[in-house]
Amino acid sequence: MTSDAQTRIMAMLHAHMTDLEKGDPVAPPIVSTAKYWLPGEPxxxxxxGRDINPTVETCEAALSALEDAPVVGFPSGMAAITAALVTTLKAGERILVPSDGYYVTRALLNEVLATLGVQAEAIATRNYQSADLTPYDVVWIETPSNPGLDLCDIAAITARARATGAISIVDNTTLTPLLQRPLDLGADMVVSSDTKAIAGHSDTLFGHVATRDDLLFEQVKRWRKLSGSIPGPLAAFLTHRGLMTLELRLARMVSNAQALLPVLEAHPKVKTVRYPGIGFIIGLTFEDTTTADAFIEDCPAILPATSFGGIHTSAERRARWGDDVPEGFVRLSVGCEPEAALVEAIKVGLS
Known part of the structure; x- marks a missing residue:
């Protein structure tokens, strides 16, 4: 781990401590209030409460230390994505999105923002490198793509987007700011579903937008106030608690994923294995739906559930949601179980 990463992690862990006074609680209080004592002028x-909450601010401060950028928290990843889109696009403008990225982003564009005059065009992540970016006002990047795990060069694409005057936005949910740094690579804005690895315990919804552009930050913050999209204090508390162990959980998850790779690659039931070289998600293709479902349901260590990034290893067959993947494609999100026991459990599921 680089010294810069260690510095950011230290700042994240201690962000709440900087303003503590003697006798203050070390854990951030859950401030559950809609109103504040407000005599006279405001x-x-x-x-x-729709505008600001101390517990939410504590979580944002920790995320900001990790991103090395101002952060606005939201009640879900999709709320963060919505904020990013509505504050950077207006009627008549065009956005490029990955056709193999998170499908709800495309659904939001095609079913809602299209009615307001926004034009979206989708191409595969692997084609971003050669795509002409001049027609677009916003370039949306997701790498590794979800669920197919294709990659593209963030630095090269954001540089080309900037040269044409486009705003670049990166969905960094899959790798988190610890494994990938889109803002350092030139992105104007980052969105993340912190419901996944950042909160990490599958018990809360949260999302955030990060940007070093002052105007974009103020626009996103204003959108949250006007739309009422502030996270609840309990969700903020749980996300902050998850952040405190993010580095440790990610290290175990990545290590476990890499330990599973040779087992999966050597097994005859697994037709293809996709792994981008980093992270905790592995894409597996089985012969058919029946084989894929049997692997998920027969493995004693797999939680059959949607989403990813939790402490439990989970898996799902993504074609059931309409993703453009083979029927037997499984997104395996590797968790924090003991390595040897997890490897043996996966072998059982493959048998």
């Missing part, structure tokens, strides 16, 4: 930071 000349204080806290005025109304």
């Amino acid at each position: 000349d204080v930071p806290y005025t109304y």
Whole structure:
């Protein structure tokens, strides 16, 4: 781990501690209030719960230390994605999105923003490298793509987008700021579903937008206030708690994924294995739906559930959601189980 990464992790872990006074609680309090004591003029930071909450601010401060950028928290990853889209696009403008990326982003564009005059065009992630970016006002990047795990060069694409005047936005949910740094690679904005690895325990929804552009930050923050898309204090508390162990969990998850690779690659039931060289998600292709479902349901260590990034290893057959993948394609999200026991359990599921 680089010294820069260690510095950011240290800052994240101690972000809440900087303003503590003697006798203050070390764990951030869950401030559950809609109203604040507000006599006279509203000349204080806290005025109304739809706009601001101390527990949410604590979580944002930790995320900001990790991103090395200002952060706005949201009640889900899709709420963060929505904020990023509506604050960077207006009627008549065009956006490029990955056809193999998270399908709900495309659904939002095609079913909602299209009615407001936004034009979306989708191409495969692997084609971003050669795509002409001049027609677009916003370039949306997702790498590794979800669920197929294709890659593209963030730095090269954001540089080309900037040269044409386009805003570049990266969905960094899959790798988190610890494994990939889109803002350092030139992205104007990052979105993340913190429901996944960042919160990490499959018990809360949260999302965030990060940007070093002051105007974009203010626009996103204003959107949250006007739309009422502020996270609840309990969700913020749980996400902050998850952040405190993110580095440790990711290390185990990545190590486990890499230990599973030779087992999966050597097994005759597994037709193809996709792994981008980093991270905790592995793409597996089985012969058919029946074989894929049997692997998921017969493995004693697999939680059959959608989403990814939790402490439990989970898997799902993504074609059931309409993703453009083979019927036997399984997205395997590797968890924090003990390595040897997990490898043996996966072998059982493959038998």
